[in-house]
Amino acid sequence: MDAxxxxxxxxxxxxxxxxxxxxxxxxxxxxxxxxxxxVHRKSVKKGFDFTLMxxxxxxxxxxxxxxxxxxxxxxxxxxxxxxxxVLFPPSLPLAFPFxxxxxxTVEIIKxxxxxxxxxxxxxxxxxxxPGFGDAVNNNECWKPITDYIDQxxxxxxRDESGLNRKNIQDNRVHCCLYFIPPFGHGLRxxxxxxxxxxxxxxxxxxLIAKADCLTPNEIKKLKDRVRxxxxxxxxxxxxxxxxxxxxxxxxxxxxxxxxECCPFAVIGSNTVVEARGQRVRGRLYPWGIVEVENQxxxxxxxxxxxxxxxxxxxxKDVTCDVHYENYRxxxxxxxxxxxxxxxxxxxxxxxxxxxxxxxxxxxxxxMKDEELARMQEMLNKMQQHIHDGKD
Numbered sequence: 324m325d326a327x328x329x330x331x332x333x334x335x336x337x338x339x340x341x342x343x344x345x346x347x348x349x350x351x352x353x354x355x356x357x358x359x360x361x362v363h364r365k366s367v368k369k370g371f372d373f374t375l376m377x378x379x380x381x382x383x384x385x386x387x388x389x390x391x392x393x394x395x396x397x398x399x400x401x402x403x404x405x406x407x408x409v410l411f412p413p414s415l416p417l418a419f420p421f422x423x424x425x426x427x428t429v430e431i432i433k434x435x436x437x438x439x440x441x442x443x444x445x446x447x448x449x450x451x452x453p454g455f456g457d458a459v460n461n462n463e464c465w466k467p468i469t470d471y472i473d474q475x476x477x478x479x480x481r482d483e484s485g486l487n488r489k490n491i492q493d494n495r496v497h498c499c500l501y502f503i504p505p506f507g508h509g510l511r512x513x514x515x516x517x518x519x520x521x522x523x524x525x526x527x528x529x530l531i532a533k534a535d536c537l538t539p540n541e542i543k544k545l546k547d548r549v550r551x552x553x554x555x556x557x558x559x560x561x562x563x564x565x566x567x568x569x570x571x572x573x574x575x576x577x578x579x580x581x582x583e584c585c586p587f588a589v590i591g592s593n594t595v596v597e598a599r600g601q602r603v604r605g606r607l608y609p610w611g612i613v614e615v616e617n618q619x620x621x622x623x624x625x626x627x628x629x630x631x632x633x634x635x636x637x638x639k640d641v642t643c644d645v646h647y648e649n650y651r652x653x654x655x656x657x658x659x660x661x662x663x664x665x666x667x668x669x670x671x672x673x674x675x676x677x678x679x680x681x682x683x684x685x686x687x688x689x690m691k692d693e694e695l696a697r698m699q700e701m702l703n704k705m706q707q708h709i710h711d712g713k714d
Contacts, residue, residue, distance in 0.1 A: 370444035372493055373635060374475075376525065377449065378468065378517065379502025380456040383532040388500075388591035389449055391604065391615060392627055395436055396593075429454040429467045450496060456513055465517045472496050472524045476650040497642045498561070498630065499525045502532040503586065509548040510556075518558045524646055526561040526638050528629075529553070534588035534621045535606060535613045542588045549586050560585070563629075564637055581629060587622040590615055 377385040390396055434449040452468055475494045482491045499521060503514060518527050529549065534542055553560060563582050566575050590613055596605045598612045605614040615623050630638075 367443055370446060372446040372448070373639070374448040374450060374494060374496050374498075375630070376452070376468075376472075376496045376499040377502070378452045378455055378499060379532060380504065381453065383502040383504065384589075384591045385451070385500075385502055385532075387593060388530075388532075388589055388623075390593050391591040391623065392630065393436075393438060393447060395438060395447075429464055431467060431471045448494065455517075461513050464513070465520045468517075469520055469524060472521070473650070476524075476647055477654075479647065480651055480654060495642055495647060496525050497635075497638045499527050501527055501529050503529055503549065505531055505533050505536045505545070509545070510552045515552070515556050515558070518553075518560070519556065522559040523649065526641055526646075527558075528561050528626075529586035530626070531586050531588040533590065535590050535608075537588070546586060546588065561638070561641070563634065581625055584622050584625050587626045589623050589626055590621040591623070 375389070377389060379385055430453050432451045432453060434451065436447050436449075438445045438447055450471070455464055455468070472495075475496060479491065479493065479495055482488070501514070501518060503510065518529070521527055531537075531542065531545060531549070537545065563578070566578050570578075590606065592604050592606045592613075592615045594604065594606065595602050596607050596612055597603075598605060598614060603612075603614050604616060605612050614620050618624050
């Protein structure tokens with residue numbers, strides 16, 4: 324009985340000690356450690372937006388890849404045109420000369436879809452560029468694309484400078500996937516000119532399309548050739564951020580592999596096939612099955628991880644902090660120069676250049692010296708006049 328009472332007292336003391344310790348910790352706890360949770364709740368409630376541009380010739384698998392990345396169908400109502408409809412579109416009168424049809428214009432088409440996954444909402448906007456590189460004469464075929472990117476920057480700049488800044492719609496292009504044809508020996512002139520025209524305006528991520536057309540050895544050679552040409556022509560593709568020093572070795576190794584994979588050799592498919600007793604997304608050929616999500620077959624999983632799981636926020640940050648800031652600074656500089664020029668033209672008096680601080684200081688000192696000399700001369704005259712009066 325005494326042993327039981329002793330155990331109860333011991334338990335009671337332990338409980339009292341824990342209560343006192345917890346109360347002491349509560350007194351030392353301020354509460355700002357919950358700020359990340361508050362930001363998380365607010366961000367999830369507000370939702371996220373991401374704008375992705377896809378560019379490349381027709382037939383490179385752009386639509387299929389986008390549908391595979393986001394597990395959605397953005398091109399339900401799309402009609403595939405045959406060769407006659409491409410050269411003689413219904414929207415172009417038959418009276419137009421053939422040369423006008425050869426210089427096919429590039430369209431800009433937006434597809435927006437709201438995706439939700441585990442309570443997190445994403446407003447995804449895909450900017451498609453049908454007609455790019457499809458004409459016989461592709462001279463400056465990238466101009467409508469650069470104009471569209473600048474228009475989105477301009478609209479955001481106007482909204483940001485307006486009175487109502489609470490609900491600004493961000494339609495700036497955060498990433499551009501550029502599809503390089505698998506046939507060939509590297510970059511074509513149109514590929515080089517396109518990426519050089521866009522690399523200062525948007526994050527360019529080059530892809531080798533339809534990688535199942537090539538053997539692993541051919542893919543490796545083509546990647547090396549494309550990387551070498553990108554460096555030789557001074558093209559600034561999207562640079563992955565460096566790992567933090569406190570990251571573990573496994574994460575650093577994965578990050579290194581991702582960087583070495585660029586340009587990504589991708590395959591897209593929305594068809595589910597059976598392979599090794601499992602249903603997977605892939606492409607069925609007479610010689611076997613190409614699995615989209617098999618990393619030994621293509622870089623689709625690595626590209627998806629970069630775009631969505633690991634670097635989506637960094638793509639948006641680079642767009643906002645680098646590309647948009649460059650555009651904004653250029654706009655402000657142009658506005659200031661134009662305002663100064665207008666003031667010079669409207670002013671009836673010619674605006675002289677301001678003197679340097681040293682010249683201005685010397686001029687003021689000289690004026691003060693002359694004024695003091697005049698005052699001293701007047702004082703001498705007054706004293707002389709008083710002295711003559713006394714005599």
